[in-house]
Every structure is written in structure tokens, then in C-alpha cells.
Amino acid sequence: MEVERMKTLVGSMDAGGPVDRLQAVAALGQEVRRTEAVLVRRARGEGLSWEAIAQALGVSRQAVHQRYGKRT
Numbered sequence: 001m002e003v004e005r006m007k008t009l010v011g012s013m014d015a016g017g018p019v020d021r022l023q024a025v026a027a028l029g030q031e032v033r034r035t036e037a038v039l040v041r042r043a044r045g046e047g048l049s050w051e052a053i054a055q056a057l058g059v060s061r062q063a064v065h066q067r068y069g070k071r072t
Helices: 002-014 018-045 050-057 059-069
Strands: none
Touching: 002 018, 018 050, 018 059, 050 059
């Protein structure tokens, strides 16, 4: 599950050296982007408009459509 993976990654930022922490941040960023893409696909599948998705993400409709429009 996405949330559990994110919790693990956040927790790992307190351990190890700087390289370990940076790797955890990079992995967390990848997980967040992947999860966002999944949730956008689900939202579109449930009939949400690009405008509603954009508002929820705090970006413009054009930005969210440009990023995910060809994938859904």
C-alpha cells in the first residue's frame, strides 16, 4: 500500500548518513509522483473533471491535463 511505503521512507530519513537520507527523499518523491498518477487515473475513471482534479492538487487545469491527459 502506498501509505505504508511512504511512512517507511519518511521514517528512514532519521537514520543513516546524508547519502541514505537523500536516497530516502528521492524514493519518497518517486512514490508520491506514482501515487498521484494512480489517484488522478482513479478520479478521472470516477468522472471527476480536470478542473476538479487540478483544484485538489493546487495546480492549473492545463498543468494537470498536460501531465496526465494522455495517460488516462
